[in-house]
Amino acid sequence: MPQKDGKLLMIPGPCEFHEDVLEVVGQASPSHVAPSFIEEFGSTIEMLRKVFLTSTGQPFVLAGSGSLGWDFVCCNLLEPGEKALVCNTGYFSDAWANCCKAYKGEVVNLQMPVGDCVCGKALEAALKKEKYKIVCLTQVDTSTGVKNDIKSLAAIVKKIQPDCLVTVDGVCAFAAEELRFDDWGVDAALTGSQKALGVPPGLMVCVFSQKALRTVKQRTTPILSYFANAAHWLPIMQAYEERKAAYFATPAVTLIRGLYVACKMLLALGMENVFDAHLKTSLAFKAACYSMGLSLVATNKKHAANTLSAIKFPEGVTNAELLPKITKRGVIVAGGLHKKIKMTYFRVGHMGLSAIDPKRQHLVTVIDAIEGALVECGKKIEKGKALSVFKAAMGGYPLKSSL
Numbered sequence: 001m002p003q004k005d006g007k008l009l010m011i012p013g014p015c016e017f018h019e020d021v022l023e024v025v026g027q028a029s030p031s032h033v034a035p036s037f038i039e040e041f042g043s044t045i046e047m048l049r050k051v052f053l054t055s056t057g058q059p060f061v062l063a064g065s066g067s068l069g070w071d072f073v074c075c076n077l078l079e080p081g082e083k084a085l086v087c088n089t090g091y092f093s094d095a096w097a098n099c100c101k102a103y104k105g106e107v108v109n110l111q112m113p114v115g116d117c118v119c120g121k122a123l124e125a126a127l128k129k130e131k132y133k134i135v136c137l138t139q140v141d142t143s144t145g146v147k148n149d150i151k152s153l154a155a156i157v158k159k160i161q162p163d164c165l166v167t168v169d170g171v172c173a174f175a176a177e178e179l180r181f182d183d184w185g186v187d188a189a190l191t192g193s194q195k196a197l198g199v200p201p202g203l204m205v206c207v208f209s210q211k212a213l214r215t216v217k218q219r220t221t222p223i224l225s226y227f228a229n230a231a232h233w234l235p236i237m238q239a240y241e242e243r244k245a246a247y248f249a250t251p252a253v254t255l256i257r258g259l260y261v262a263c264k265m266l267l268a269l270g271m272e273n274v275f276d277a278h279l280k281t282s283l284a285f286k287a288a289c290y291s292m293g294l295s296l297v298a299t300n301k302k303h304a305a306n307t308l309s310a311i312k313f314p315e316g317v318t319n320a321e322l323l324p325k326i327t328k329r330g331v332i333v334a335g336g337l338h339k340k341i342k343m344t345y346f347r348v349g350h351m352g353l354s355a356i357d358p359k360r361q362h363l364v365t366v367i368d369a370i371e372g373a374l375v376e377c378g379k380k381i382e383k384g385k386a387l388s389v390f391k392a393a394m395g396g397y398p399l400k401s402s403l
Contacts, residue, residue, distance in 0.1 A: 007327070010366050011334035012142045012172055012308040012349035013195035018265065018357075025200055025258040032253050033245040040260040041240040041251065047263035048205060051197075051271060052174070052189060054181035057207040060233050061259070063252040066171035066192025068204040068228065070099035073134070073167050073188050075225040076208075076216050080104035082133035085126055087118040089148060090141035091337050096169060100136070103224050108132075114340055115296075117303040118148045120156055127160040134165040134187075139173035143337040145310030145347065146298050147177060154184045165212060171195060174205075175266060176278040176307045176351045187212045193255060196278070196307060196351040198262040202255045266356075274356055281355040281363060282306035284393035285348070288367045288386040292374060297338075297345050307351040310336075312344060317377045319343055325373035331366050358394060 003009060009016055030037045041061075048059040062068060078084055083106045086097040093109075100107045110126050112118055118137065127135075135157050140147050154166045167188040170179060174189065176196035181189055186209065193203035208216075208230065216223075216230050223229045232248045239246030266274055286296070286309055297310035313322060319335055323346060326333055334349070336342040348370075354362040367386050374381055 003332070006330060008331050008362055008365055010331055010349050010354065010362065012347050013192070013351070014201055015195060015198075015349050015351055016353045016360075016362060017198055017200060018262070018353050020265075021199055021258045021261050024261050025254050027254065027257075029253045030257075032247075032251050037253060037257070038240060038243055038245055041256055042243050044256060044260045044263055045237055045241045047260075047267055048207065050267055051263060052179065052181045052207050053183070053271065054207060054209075056210050057181050057189075058210075058213055058234065058237065060204075060206045060208070060230065060237055061251070061256060062204045062206075062228070062233065063202060063249070063255075064204040065201065066169075066190065066194075066204055067095070067099075069169065069171070069190025069192070069206050070096050071103075071225060071228045072204065072206050072230065073136075073190060074100050074103045074105060075223055075228050076230040077134055077165055077167065077188060077212060078103055078105040079133070079219060079221045080224075081106060083108060083130065084134050084136055085110060085123075085132045086136045087123060087138070087148070087153070088112060089116070089118060089138055089144060089146050090114070091143035091339070092141050092169060092171070093136070093138050096136050096138070105133075113299075114338060115144055115146060115299040117146050117298075117300075118153055120149075120152055123153060123156050124160060127157065127164075132161060132164050134167050136167050136169070138169040139177055139179065140170070140305040140307055142172040142308065142347070143310075144297050145305045145308050147173070147303050147305040149303070150179060150186070151184045154186060158185050165215065172305070172307050172351075175271075175274065176355065177305070178275045181207060181209075193259060195349075197259065198265070198352045199255055199258040202252050203259060205259075269356060277358070278306040278351060278355045280394065281350050281358065282309070284390045285309060285350050285363050285367070287393050288363075288390040289370075291386045291389045292371060292381050293379070297341065308347055308349045310345050310347050313346065314374070314379060317374070317379065319346065321377050322346065322373050325376050326369045329369035329372050331369040333366075363390065
């Protein structure tokens with residue numbers, strides 16, 4: 001649903017949300033112990049397992065941003081002095097490393113060049129060099145638009161250090177990029193509500209494996225957080241799933257109700273179809289960008305994310321020139337974020353509603369706005385070519401609405 005001024009919000013989250021989600025979020029809040037809410041929260045926890053493709057994982061839903069997920073992982077799974085290997089592909093990997101340090105973890109950074117994904121051989125070498133309690137992987141770093149191959153990286157960890165916990169930041173990935181929690185041996189996966197899950201900002205969702213839960217129980221030192229303490233939240237999640245009221249801290253009732261609606265939509269489509277829709281939309285949008293002479297921050301097209309595109313400014317065009325011209329054409333995109341290349345690129349989100357309901361033609365509007373802005377900046381572009389490329393890649397219009 002567009003902004004009040006009619007503009008489309010096409011940044012890498014918050015993104016566009018379905019009207020049914022916004023309707024329930026905007027309603028008067030019931031009590032957190034109302035029978036209707038207990039049913040919705042319990043059902044939401046069950047549905048999250050299906051979204052994350054896990055049968056035994058334990059979902060946690062807390063009030064907070066996706067960044068709270070780092071705290072939740074670090075304070076519960078990492079004890080003071082234990083080592084964390086942070087596989088670093090950008091701004092958010094840096095932040096996760098700082099969070100590990102805040103809980104007195106010893107951090108080793110496996111730093112990748114800007115625009116590169118995590119190198120499997122480099123990870124293997126790091127794991128053979130010393131022992132780690134957790135490995136921190138970012139599935140998609142929003143600052144660079146680079147996607148990591150969680151399946152292969154998790155397999156490397158399990159092969160070399162089977163006791164090590166595989167933890168994944170999927171804030172800009174989950175419910176869009178493929179993630180098979182059980183099959184790939186993931187131990188903790190975190191995200192925020194405002195991206196592909198399709199709910200306004202304010203919820204942190206994290207899933208722990210049974211191995212991760214055992215790690216919490218077997219700690220020899222206190223958990224260095226009160227609010228993010230999994231031992232406090234586990235009985236709450238279990239109680240709601242059993243359709244019983246419980247209390248530790250008041251849940252974000254209206255947002256959880258929105259998550260209930262959003263999960264029903266995702267599962268009605270089927271997660272395989274959701275993954276395919278994001279892949280198809282991403283490839284089509286990137287093809288349109290290439291046809292306008294644009295290129296990506298990602299050094300290899302194979303590891304470019306499906307949830308966003310980090311696009312380099314063409315020669316002679318700056319942030320200050322291009323982005324306002326896109327905005328005046330009805331589309332809000334994001335500037336660069338990675339400190340080393342911040343002023344050299346911009347970012348377009350294409351996740352959630354914009355990908356799974358193509359009949360809304362959000363990306364058509366975005367492509368038209370970028371093309372017009374580039375022409376206004378003096379770039380010679382064949383009018384309509386990018387849109388034709390996009391439509392051909394998407395299979396043409398009209399497209400059947402998914403929702």
